[in-house]
Amino acid sequence: MKRLVSIFVWMAIAALGAAALSTIAFHRGEPINATWFVLAAACFYLLAYRVYSAFIAAKLLALDNTRATPAERRDDGRDFVPTNKWVLFGHHFAAIAGPGPLVGPTLAAQFGYLPGTLWLIAGAAFAGCVQDFVILFCSIRRDGKTLGEMARDEVSRRGGFLAQLAVLAIMIILLGVVALVVVNALKSSPWATFTLAMTIPIALLLGVYLRYFRPGRVLEASFVGVALVLFVVVAGQWVADSPTWSRIFTAGGVPLAFAIIAYGFAASALPVWLLLAPRDYLSAFIKAGAIFSLAAGILIVRPQVLMPPLTRFVDGSGPVFAGKIFPFCFITIACGAISGFHSLISSGTTPKMIQREGHARFIGYGAMLLESFVGVMAMVAACAMTPGIYFAINSPAQIVGATPEAAAATISSWGFPLSADTMTGLAHAVGEQTLLNRAGGAPSLAVGMAQIFSNTIGGERLLSIWYHFAIMFEALFILTVLDAGTRVGRFMIQELGGRVWKPLGRMNWMPSILLSSAIIVAAWGYFLYQGVVDPLGGINSLWPLFGISNQLLAAVALVVATTILLKMSKARWIWVTMLPMAWLVTVTMTASYQKIFSSNARIGFLAQANAMAAQMAAGKIAAAKIADTERIIFNLRLDAVVTAVLAGMILVLLVEALAQWYAILSRSRELVLKETPYVATQWAEGD
Amino acid sequence: MRMLPERVQNTLRNFWRGLRQWSGDSAYETYLACAQRQKIQQPLSAAEFYVEQLNRKYSRPNRCC
Numbered sequence: 001m002k003r004l005v006s007i008f009v010w011m012a013i014a015a016l017g018a019a020a021l022s023t024i025a026f027h028r029g030e031p032i033n034a035t036w037f038v039l040a041a042a043c044f045y046l047l048a049y050r051v052y053s054a055f056i057a058a059k060l061l062a063l064d065n066t067r068a069t070p071a072e073r074r075d076d077g078r079d080f081v082p083t084n085k086w087v088l089f090g091h092h093f094a095a096i097a098g099p100g101p102l103v104g105p106t107l108a109a110q111f112g113y114l115p116g117t118l119w120l121i122a123g124a125a126f127a128g129c130v131q132d133f134v135i136l137f138c139s140i141r142r143d144g145k146t147l148g149e150m151a152r153d154e155v156s157r158r159g160g161f162l163a164q165l166a167v168l169a170i171m172i173i174l175l176g177v178v179a180l181v182v183v184n185a186l187k188s189s190p191w192a193t194f195t196l197a198m199t200i201p202i203a204l205l206l207g208v209y210l211r212y213f214r215p216g217r218v219l220e221a222s223f224v225g226v227a228l229v230l231f232v233v234v235a236g237q238w239v240a241d242s243p244t245w246s247r248i249f250t251a252g253g254v255p256l257a258f259a260i261i262a263y264g265f266a267a268s269a270l271p272v273w274l275l276l277a278p279r280d281y282l283s284a285f286i287k288a289g290a291i292f293s294l295a296a297g298i299l300i301v302r303p304q305v306l307m308p309p310l311t312r313f314v315d316g317s318g319p320v321f322a323g324k325i326f327p328f329c330f331i332t333i334a335c336g337a338i339s340g341f342h343s344l345i346s347s348g349t350t351p352k353m354i355q356r357e358g359h360a361r362f363i364g365y366g367a368m369l370l371e372s373f374v375g376v377m378a379m380v381a382a383c384a385m386t387p388g389i390y391f392a393i394n395s396p397a398q399i400v401g402a403t404p405e406a407a408a409a410t411i412s413s414w415g416f417p418l419s420a421d422t423m424t425g426l427a428h429a430v431g432e433q434t435l436l437n438r439a440g441g442a443p444s445l446a447v448g449m450a451q452i453f454s455n456t457i458g459g460e461r462l463l464s465i466w467y468h469f470a471i472m473f474e475a476l477f478i479l480t481v482l483d484a485g486t487r488v489g490r491f492m493i494q495e496l497g498g499r500v501w502k503p504l505g506r507m508n509w510m511p512s513i514l515l516s517s518a519i520i521v522a523a524w525g526y527f528l529y530q531g532v533v534d535p536l537g538g539i540n541s542l543w544p545l546f547g548i549s550n551q552l553l554a555a556v557a558l559v560v561a562t563t564i565l566l567k568m569s570k571a572r573w574i575w576v577t578m579l580p581m582a583w584l585v586t587v588t589m590t591a592s593y594q595k596i597f598s599s600n601a602r603i604g605f606l607a608q609a610n611a612m613a614a615q616m617a618a619g620k621i622a623a624a625k626i627a628d629t630e631r632i633i634f635n636l637r638l639d640a641v642v643t644a645v646l647a648g649m650i651l652v653l654l655v656e657a658l659a660q661w662y663a664i665l666s667r668s669r670e671l672v673l674k675e676t677p678y679v680a681t682q683w684a685e686g687d
Numbered sequence: 688m689r690m691l692p693e694r695v696q697n698t699l700r701n702f703w704r705g706l707r708q709w710s711g712d713s714a715y716e717t718y719l720a721c722a723q724r725q726k727i728q729q730p731l732s733a734a735e736f737y738v739e740q741l742n743r744k745y746s747r748p749n750r751c752c
Contacts, residue, residue, distance in 0.1 A: 077721025078740060087708045094709075098752040146747075167748075174752050215734040219712040272741045280750070281710070335752055344748040484750040491746050507746075550752065 010050065017043025024309070025114060031304040034380045037113075038298060041121050041376045045369045048125035053133065053365040060565065060573045061137050063357045068681040070143045071353050080144070083353040085362055091353070093367040094284050095345045096132070097291070099178055099478045100335025100550070101375035103441035106448075107543060108332045109382040109390065110320040114309035115329045116379055123330070123337025124372030127580035131554055133364030134561040134577055135343045139351035140360060141675045147347045151560045151653075153674045154567065159656045162649050163556050167344065168492050169646060170549040172520070174341070175264070175485050176527025177546040178478045180538050183256045183528070184440035185471050190249035191236035191431055191464075192471045193256070197249070198232040199282065199476055200263070206278035222281045226289075229282055229476075233469050240431055253532040260482070261525040267483030268490045268517040276483050283480040290449075290473040294377050297452040307383035307390065312414065319395035320439065321540045322602035327591040331547035336375025338580070340553025342368065356681075381448030382441075388418030389426060389435075393444040396537035397437040407436055431464035439537035442478075446470035489520035530635045533628070541605065541639060548591050548643060552650045555584040559657045566664045567673045585654065592647040596640045605643070609636035714740060 020040035024032060057063045074080040083091070108116035139145055145153070148167065152160020186193045206225045210217065239245040251259070267276045316324040321332065335341070346364060354360060382390060391414070392400065392407045400407040404420035411418045427435045430450060435443060450466035458466070491507065493516040498505015504512045531538025558581035565574055598604030601611040612633050615621055621629050663669040691699075707713040715733050718740075722730035731739060 075721060076725075077718035079743065081717055081721075083708065084705065087705050090705070090709045095749055096751045098750065100752045171748075178752060210737065211734065215732075216715045216737040217712060218710045219707060222710065271738075272745045273738055276745055277741045284710070339751065341748070341751045345751055348747050349744070349749060481750050481752055484745060485748075487745050488748050546752075 010047070013043050013046055017047060024117065027309065031306050033302055034298055034305055034384060035302045037117060037305070037376055037380050040117075041373055044121050044125065045373065048129070049366060049369060052125060053129065053361050056130065056133060056365070056576060057358070057361045060570055060576050061134065061360075063137070063360060065356050065358045066681055067357055068679045069140055069354050069357060070351060070676075071355060072681060072683065073679055074143070074352075079349075080352045082355045085355065085359040088350065088353050088355075088359070089363050089367055092345065092350045092363050093370055094287070095349065096339070096342045096367060097287065097371050097374060098335065098341075098481050099181065099442075099474060100339060100341075101371055102378045102445055102474065103181055103543075104333045104547070105336050105375045105379040106382040106441035106445045107320055107394070107539070108329050109307055109379060110311060110313050110318040110394070111325055111329055112310040112314070113305055113307050113379060113383040115314070115325050116333055117376060119330060119333050120336045120372050120375045120379065123333070124368055124375075127554075127583065128338035128342070128372065129365040129368040130576060130580060131338055131340075131557050131561065132342045132346050132368045133360060134565070135557050136346040136351055136354075136360045136364035137357070138561060138564050139347035140354055140357060143676050144352040145347060147343050147557055147560060150347065150564070151556070154564050155560060155653070155660055156656045159560075159653050162653045162656075163560070164492075166549075166553060166556055166646070166649050166653075168489065168496075169642075169649075170340070170553050171485055171489050171492075172523045173527060173542075173546050173549045173642070175482055175489070175524035176531065177539075177542045178481055179257070179260050179264075179524065179528040180531040180542060181440040181442050182260060182475050182478050182482075183253050183532055184438055184537070184539070185442035185446070185475055186251070186256055187253050187438070188250060188433055189471075190246040191240040191468050192475065193251060194239040194245070194249045195229075195232050195236040195468060195472045196475045196479070198235075199229055199279065199472075199479075200275070202228045202232070203275055203279040203282060206281065207274040210278060211273045218281055221278070222285050225278065225282045226285050229286065229472070230469075233472050234465060236468055237431060237464065254529075257525070257528050257532045260479075261521055261528065263479070264482055264486045264524070265517050265521045268486040268521065269513055272487070276487060279476075280480050280484065283477040286473050287477045290470070291374055291377075293453065294381065294449055295373075297449075297456045298377055298380055301452050301455040303380070303384040303452060303455070305380065305383045306385065307387050311387075316600075316603070319391060319399045321543060322600065323544070323591075323594065327587040327594070328544065330587045331544050331551060331591045333375070334547045334550045336372055336378070338551070338554050338584070339371075340550050340555070340557055343553065343557035355683075378445060381445055381452060385444070385448050385451060386416075386418070386422075388412065388416040389422065389447070390444055391416055392418060392423050393435050393438050393447065394441070395437065396439055396535070396540065398535050400437070402437065404434075404436060429460065429463050430467035432467075437537065439539040441539075442471065442474045446474065486517070486520055486524070489524075490516045493519050534632065534635075536602075540602070541636070544591065544595055545639060545643060548588050548595065549646055551584050551588045552646055555581055555588060555650055556653060558584065559653060563657050563660055563664075564673070566661055567671055571665065585650070588650070589647060592643050595643050605636045605640035609633045609640075612636075711740075 020036045023036045024040055071080050071082040105116050148160050148164040151163040202225055206221045210221050314325050388411050391411045400410045404423045408418045408420040446467050449470040450463050453466040454463045494512055531542045558577050562577045594603055599607050601608040612629055616629055664671050715736050718736055
């Protein structure tokens with residue numbers, strides 16, 4: 001009887017999911033309600049978890065709850081700490097959930113809501129969750145080894161070195177791009193700049209309290225810190241209203257970029273307890289609160305999705321970024337469907353804290369489903385605003401014009417009606433001087449979130465507060481990624497430097513700390529500066545570069561996973577990791593090729609550089625702008641080289657892996673699986 | 688608190704315990720319990736443990752994009 005009920009319930013979920021998916025896929029004409037998106041995603045995730053993850057757990061990985069995990073065998077109360085599965089799920093989710101699933105879907109909304117939504121849902125179930133789950137499993141079976149170590153042990157030494165190098169390169173690009181998102185969100189906004197600037201003294205206060213007064217009392221300090229942050233969000237309005245203070249906190253792109261570069265250096269070089277850790281606490285609580293509120297807001301308000309399912313920009317002529325759905329929708333969505341960076345978390349802290357192997361399914365597969373759901377919510381928030389407003393916020397001035405009148409005329413001519421008054425009125429309502437040309441995804445997402453929040457609580461009156469709350473939330477946790485990433489990058493450079501000259505490898509030696517911090521900050525700062533001075537807003541060229549590098553890292557993770565599974569004699573089920581890997585390699589290689597060689601100057605780095613060089617040779621560039629143009633041409637060529645190097649590294653790794661796979665399948669070489677030996681758990685079933 | 692049914696009390700207690708573990712608020716207690724189990728003579732002080740734990744945590748990727 002129980003089984004019958006279960007079958008009935010799952011069939012009902014499947015039917016409801018199919019109905020919701022068909023509705024969002026085939027609905028045309030009138031706006032569609034966001035509830036269909038939530039239903040489609042929730043039903044699909046439930047089914048994927050119930051069926052596909054159970055299949056992977058049983059057939060592919062054969063999770064074994066009788067086997068002691070690293071947390072049990074090496075329990076030291078520090079790194080290896082057996083942790084309740086719900087708590088670890090929260091830990092893991094807080095670590096993997098970054099700005100990517102918010103910004104990516106917002107940018108991809110230029111194609112319409114359909115391509116991005118379908119990829120978010122299907123990509124997570126069949127690629128992203130699989131990667132996170134399998135890598136977590138592989139790391140658990142190897143005492144919590146990192147992706148780089150597993151690549152070295154299971155693929156080849158060269159493979160391991162390439163994977164480590166790829167991680168460093170990807171981190172540099174990632175940090176530059178996310179910093180650019182923050183700059184574009186704060187530009188000319190005294191309210192947002194003040195709010196974010198104030199989080200630094202608040203974090204310092206918390207840092208000193210937690211270090212000297214109540215060591216480790218994170219909760220009480222965080223509650224006070226969050227209250228102070230919410231206060232400065234409100235106080236930002238007073239700053240914006242004061243002519244003197246408003247002038248002090250109004251900054252252009254370049255000064256903001258240098259301020260963020262200086263912040264990154266400080267966070268990397270200062271003691272971690274002083275600035276970085278307390279900011280992370282604030283960010284974690286605000287992130288959890290904002291994501292929960294957005295979900296609740298969407299369910300309460302049930303907004304209409306005004307963006308059409310497909311826009312005219314599927315042909316590759318989009319104003320937000322150029323390129324067709326294939327491959328650029330997948331490159332742009334990135335983290336909401338599959339993120340290579342997750343493999344670093346799945347082979348980092350989480351495997352050292354897991355109590356039972358069986359929990360890997362819930363934590364690895366389940367947390368990524370939740371991340372994908374965040375991406376779907378971001379898509380809803382972006383598509384619930386009037387499409388004309390969406391394009392006005394996200395398009396660069398060079399394409400739509402710099403004044404409300406020019407932007408309204410251009411965007412209306414595309415078939416998305418917009419008046420100049422609408423943009424001026426909206427900017428005024430959210431307490432900004434302008435919302436035009438704010439590429440990067442953060443401001444438009446903030447407008448979408450603010451509209452949903454203000455329809456839930458406060459109405460129009462609180463729109464400006466909600467907008468700045470959303471901006472603060474995005475900027476705060478982007479900066480957390482930035483400072484934590486800079487510090488990790490510093491350690492990687494110190495480690496590499498130590499191979500050249502031993503003292504450089506000493507983690508506590510101040511000259512080495514300062515030098516390596518300066519190198520990593522200069523590296524991502526260069527990409528940030530390049531984006532800030534880019535006449536097309538930077539996001540157009542840098543976000544695809546970030547997407548390509550992130551997806552390439554995911555391909556690396558799936559190459560490693562496939563190799564390990566082949567060594568485990570799981571060739572029969574190898575398509576589970578091999579198909580998403582083949583898809584990612586196809587997508588990233590196509591995107592890399594197009595970004596380097598496309599003859600369309602809006603897509604190809606080299607074509608754009610050549611077009612600018614030709615203009616300069618023809619004397620069409622004003623004398624005052626020649627130096628700037630030369631720099632932009634250099635940057636475009638550099639971007640082409642970076643893309644080629646990244647793609648080349650992955651191809652070499654793939655060739656290494658293919659040689660391994662051939663050897664495994666032809667049994668031409670003895671292949672050793674480097675798992676830790678089986679040790680039976682000492683814990684009873686319910687522990 | 689006494690007015691609440693036992694089940695609700697347990698749920699709230701579990702939630703609070705989970706929140707403390709998730710945020711790192713109870714990390715030192717966990718460490719002390721482990722040190723006691725492993726009979727470590729001189730465990731780290733709360734301040735020493737806090738700094739040592741942060742240095743370890745932020746030396747590897749722990750926040751994603």
